[in-house]
Amino acid sequence: MIGRVHFGALDAEARWREGPAPLPAVPDSAAERIVAVMEEMLFALCAPGDALLTARPLLAAHRQHLEDAGWRFQAFSADDELHPLRGARAEPYAVTAEVLETCRRLELEAAHLPPVEVAREVGSKLFSNALAASLGLPGVAKVTRDAAGLASEAGALLGHGGCVVKDPLGVSGRGSMVIREEPELRRLVAWLQRRAEPFELLVQPLFRRAEDFSCHLDTDGEVVGLQVMENDGLRFGAVRSAPLALRESLERANYFEVMAQVSGALRQRGYRGPACVDSMRLADGSLVPLLEINARRSMGLINLAIAARAGMPSRLSTRPVRLEREVGVEQVLEALDRAGVLARRGRGGLLLLSGRALAGGGTRGRLCVAALGEAAVPEGAVAGALAPLGIASGRAADA
Amino acid sequence: MEPRSLGELKVLLAGVLRDTDAAPRVRDEDRIVDDLGLDSIQMISFLLGVEDRFQVALDFERLDLAKLGSVRDFASFVDGVVAAQRG
Numbered sequence: 493m494i495g496r497v498h499f500g501a502l503d504a505e506a507r508w509r510e511g512p513a514p515l516p517a518v519p520d521s522a523a524e525r526i527v528a529v530m531e532e533m534l535f536a537l538c539a540p541g542d543a544l545l546t547a548r549p550l551l552a553a554h555r556q557h558l559e560d561a562g563w564r565f566q567a568f569s570a571d572d573e574l575h576p577l578r579g580a581r582a583e584p585y586a587v588t589a590e591v592l593e594t595c596r597r598l599e600l601e602a603a604h605l606p607p608v609e610v611a612r613e614v615g616s617k618l619f620s621n622a623l624a625a626s627l628g629l630p631g632v633a634k635v636t637r638d639a640a641g642l643a644s645e646a647g648a649l650l651g652h653g654g655c656v657v658k659d660p661l662g663v664s665g666r667g668s669m670v671i672r673e674e675p676e677l678r679r680l681v682a683w684l685q686r687r688a689e690p691f692e693l694l695v696q697p698l699f700r701r702a703e704d705f706s707c708h709l710d711t712d713g714e715v716v717g718l719q720v721m722e723n724d725g726l727r728f729g730a731v732r733s734a735p736l737a738l739r740e741s742l743e744r745a746n747y748f749e750v751m752a753q754v755s756g757a758l759r760q761r762g763y764r765g766p767a768c769v770d771s772m773r774l775a776d777g778s779l780v781p782l783l784e785i786n787a788r789r790s791m792g793l794i795n796l797a798i799a800a801r802a803g804m805p806s807r808l809s810t811r812p813v814r815l816e817r818e819v820g821v822e823q824v825l826e827a828l829d830r831a832g833v834l835a836r837r838g839r840g841g842l843l844l845l846s847g848r849a850l851a852g853g854g855t856r857g858r859l860c861v862a863a864l865g866e867a868a869v870p871e872g873a874v875a876g877a878l879a880p881l882g883i884a885s886g887r888a889a890d891a
Numbered sequence: 892m893e894p895r896s897l898g899e900l901k902v903l904l905a906g907v908l909r910d911t912d913a914a915p916r917v918r919d920e921d922r923i924v925d926d927l928g929l930d931s932i933q934m935i936s937f938l939l940g941v942e943d944r945f946q947v948a949l950d951f952e953r954l955d956l957a958k959l960g961s962v963r964d965f966a967s968f969v970d971g972v973v974a975a976q977r978g
Contacts, residue, residue: 515935516935516938516939516951517931517935517951517952518931518934518935518938518951518952518954518955518956519952519954519955519956520931520955520956520957521955521956521957521958522956522957523931523956523957666931666932668932669932669935669936670932675940675943676936676939678943679939679940679942679943680939682942682943683939683942686948725932727930727932812928814925853957854957855925856924856925856957886925886928
């Protein structure tokens, strides 16, 4: 008897979008292939008796690695006979039309899931921005719906360090533009005028941030944990277990009272499901408690689950890598094991979270790992283990 | 023959990478995504800069980040767009 089934694509915001993206976007077929297989990471949310459902089966060497590290769960792929899942409670990454169709087709228990329209609405930055404004919180963005308005709102911020222009359904690494100089703004305004499509964009000051962190709410709206986010500009870099000192400082700043108000607003709107609230501490020590709401599961929630299961702190990262030649996940695991950095049951180290993402984009891939334990896994040891296999960092700045 | 836009594209790439001294180090054969490591946000800034500098309109949605190829390949592509749109 399977209690719960974890599944669903990680690119929820793209699936929620109904019209064209309001900011210029270049399709990236390699990145799309990588993100598609990163659903494997949802194994981390499986409790005993739960199942993971993915489009393609987990690679055997990866599955064995997870078992060696203490993660046991039932795994199904689209190729399998799926009737054992009938009646199991659906625990999707996000509520999308595709997810509800899977629930219907597999006869999963789905009555607890909110409507797609509600998830889409509260997952939009327009909702979180309006909520921040109604709560009188700092950091509220201006919403603009025409090119002249964008030129005016963003132009006013250029003399004050610049701004970030955000797509309401943009996600980390896509759907935002930092504008520091007038030519950048002029080019974007020209593009929007030329395209002549209706749009909504948020214009926010470019904050001098000291620390990004996130607060995770469960389906009942209760706080389940905090995560420190290590972003690289506007891109997701990593999340890690938050130190006790962060929680204590946030308690003193009444941060959790704001989170209770956010939770209440989500429930009032009819959203029942997990959420991740992104927050920021600025260089002057002040807080922007509500930057955006991710109305879905998240990398931070996955990392919270990993740390809880392992009984030790965890740092989850999804690092782009370049591959000079074809490489198998078993070779990668052997190399990491030889370097002494692989996690084993009860022993810290690296836990590989997706086997297929590693070479998911041909010459590009993503190394999705959780580093378990107090002692950080040395970056040099990982790079040194992977270099002989022709795997290198995928960012010029990291090379 | 060297594409006409090659040198200016290297300057634009250096600007997007926020390393104004990088232009001479960008090699013709460097792949824009795999070697220079431009992400999707930097790519948009780069392409808007290309549109502005060469006074052309690029159809972003018909491009594919995974297939942009080398700096030289892209310069040849830009030369073609310039020729087609300026006549």
